[in-house]
Amino acid sequence: MKKTLLASALVALSAFAANAQDTVRIATEGLYPPYNLIDDAGNLAGYEVDLGNEICKRAGLTCEFVQNDWDSMMPNLNSGNFDVIMAGMSITEERKKDRLFSQNYMPPAVSYYVATSADADIKAGVVAAQTGTIQAGHVAESGAQLLEFKTPDETVAAVQNGEADAVLADGEYLQPVVDASGGALVVVETIPLGDGVGAAFRQSDTELAAKFDKVIAEMKADGSINELIKKWFKEKAVLF
C-alpha cells in the first residue's frame, strides 16, 4: 500500500522534473512578525516575504516561500529541501563557518532587553530567549540565567506572566510588542548583536548567493529596500 502510494507519487512528481526552470525555494519561520508571519488569510507574509519576492523578480528567478520550524532549518537546507533561508537570521562569525550569507538586508540592529519594569535584573536574573538564536547564546554567556523557548512569542509571554525577568530578542520584533502593551512592557537596555540580518545559503551555492547579493546591493542603492523596511517596521525602523 505504502509502496504503491509512494511509487505513484514519484511518477507524478517526475513529470514536473521536465520543466527545466528550477524553482528557488525560500524557507521562513512564519512566527516572527514583522519579519515573517502568517497573515489572517493563512498565507505567508511579512518584510522578508515581500523582499524575497522582489529579489526574485529582479534576478529573474522563480521563487516559492515555504514555512519551516526554526529548529530544523539548517538540516533541511543542507539536505536540499529548500535553497535559501530568510527567517530573521542574524549574520554572525560563528554561523558564517557553516553557511553562506548574503549581505545584510536589515542594518546591524540592536537587540532589546524587555521587561515589566525598568529596574529588572538582566545581569544575573532570568532572561528568556528563543532556542538557537544569537540572543540565547548571548544570555548564556552574559552570566544571566537563560530560559529557553521554542517560539518567539513564548519568550514574551514568559515575561508577561512573570516566568522570566526579561526577554532578549531583536528590537524590530519587540518594538511593536512593547507599543501594543500599553506601558506594561518597557525596554530595559539595548545591545548591538550580530551584523544585521541576511539570507542564508548552502556553502556550495555561491552562484545563487551572488545573485541575491547583487539585487540586495541594487535595492540598497536605489532606496527601494528602505521603502519596504518602512512599510513593515513603521517609523522607528533603522534604515540603510
Added chain:
Amino acid sequence: MFSYCADPSTLDSTRWMLCYLTSGKHLLFYSSFGTVLLLLAVTAPVALAFGFGGAMAARSHNPGLRLFGKGYTAMVRGIPDIIFFMFFVIALDQALEWGLHQWRCPDWVEPIRNGLEFKVCPAAKVPPSSAPQIWHEVYGFALAVVTFAIVFGAFAANVLYGAMNAVPRAQLETAEAYGMSHRQVFRRVLVPQMWVYALPGLSNLWLILIKATPLLFLLGVKDIVYWANELGSSKTDTFAYPHGDWKLWYFLGLLVFYLAFTRLSEIVLSRLSRRLSRGQATMAGEAMRKAAA
C-alpha cells in the same frame, strides 16, 4: 466570510468574534482536523500491514528473518517513540534520494555527502524542486505516514504475534490432520481466528495512535497543535485581529476534541468486539451463544 468582516477594528464584540473565527487562518485550522483524521485513516492499515509482516517474520523458521522480526517488535519497548520521530523523516528522505541518485545518475561525479551537505543530482530530488508546493506537502505527509507506520507497526507486530500464539493449538492440529499445508493452515485457520485475540490489543493501539497524533508536527506536518499554537499566540497590530495570549483556550478545545474522539472510538470498538466474538470458542462467544439459545 461575511461581508462586514472587511474592517475588523470597527466591529462590536460578537461580530468581531464571528469574523475572527471564520478568518482564512481559522479555516486552515479547522481543515487540519481533517489532516489528523486522514493520517489516522491511512496510517492504521499501513501500520497493521507492517505489524503483520513483523509478526510473521518473528514466527519464521528462517533464523535471520526471525531475528529481524524479534528485533523489530522489541524496538519500541526500549526506546521512546519520540526518538524515532526525531530523525526518521530525514533518514527516510535521504535514503530515498540516495537510492534514486544511484539509479538515475550513475555518471554523477560530485560527492553526495560534502561536509554537512547532502546533495544528489536534480533528477533524484524528491519531489523535484520545480514541483508546486502542494507536492512537497504531499511528500512530507507521506513521509509522516511511513514513519508513523514503522513505529506503530512494531506495536502492532507485538499484538499480532501474541494473538497468533493465542489461537488454540488443537485448531491448527485439526487442520493439519485434514491434510492442509502450512500455508493453508496459516491462511484458512490461524489468520481468521487470531483477530478476536488481537482485538483488545489492537483497540488499545488505535487509542494510542490517536493520542500520538500531536507528535505529527514533529514530522513537519501542519497539524492541529501547530495551528492552535500559532492562532493562540498573542497578536500585535500587524494582524487584522490583534489579541492577547489565547493559547489556553485553543488547547482546551484540542483536549475536548481528543476526549470526544477517544470516547467515540471506545464505543465503536466495543461493538466491533461483540461482532467478532460471535461463534468464537472464547468465553464471550460462549456467553453470546447461551444468551441466544
Added chain:
Amino acid sequence: MTCWETIGAYAFRSLGYGERLLPKSDFTLCQQFTLIGSGLIWNIYFGVLALAFGFFLANALALAKTARSAWVRKPAEWFIFVFRGSPLFIQFFLGYQLFVLLPKNGVELWGITVHTDWLTKAWAGALFVLFLNTAAYSAEIFHGALMAVPKGDLEAADAYGITGFARFRRILWPTMLRLGWPAYTNEAIFLFHATTLVFFSSFPAFRQQGDALYYAGYFADKTYNPFIPYPIVGFYFICLTLLLTWAFSLVNRRLNRHLPSNQRARIRLRPQLIR
C-alpha cells in the same frame, strides 16, 4: 580536553554543577555521551518520583472506582477518563498554561501564604502532571486487577472472619498487586519513555539544564547531524528499560513467592499502556 575531563566537567551539568557553558565547537562523542547521560538524570528523577507518588493515588482511585456511591465513583471515573483519553503532550501544555496563571505572590489560605511559582518550573510542574497521568493509568490497571481477584479468596476470608479493612489489607490488596504487577511494569516503562516529553512540549529549559532529549536536540542543532545524538538517547533508554524490568521482576518474584512456580505470573512486556 580528555574524555575524563569532559566527564568531570559535564556529568552533572543538567543539575547545574560543573562547566557553566555547553560545548560550542569541536564536538566529540565523549561530550555527547556525557551530556546526554547527564540529562538522563532528569528522566530518572521524573520517572521515579511520579511512579512513587502515583502509586498511592492510583490505589485510592482504583478503590474509589469500585465504590457504590456515585459521589465517590464518578469523579474517579472522570479523572481516569480525562487523563487516559487525552495526549500527554496536551496535558503538559495545559498544565503549564494553568500553572502560569496562578498568582505570582502565592495564594492566601487560612492566613498562610502558599507559594505557587515553583509549579511553573519543570521539576515541580511537569512532575505534577506526570504524577496525575501515571496515577490514572495505574488506577485503571489496579481496578482491573481488583475486579479479577478470585471469588474463592473472598469467601475464604469470610470463612475466617476477616472483614473490613483487614480483609482489604491482607487479602484483596496483595492479590490485586500480584495480578496487576505485569501490566504495572509496562506502565512504568512507558512512563519513563514519556518523561522525554517534558522539555519537549512546553516546560522551558532553565539555565540549559534539560533532560536527555534536550541535550540530544542541542547537539543535533549544533552538529546538523541527528544520526548520532538521538541513537545515543535510544541506547540509554534501552539500558534504563532493562534495569527497570529487572527491578520490577524482583518485586514480582516477592509478590508471587507463595505460589508454586508454574502458577506464577510472568512479566511479559506488552506495549498496551503507553500514552
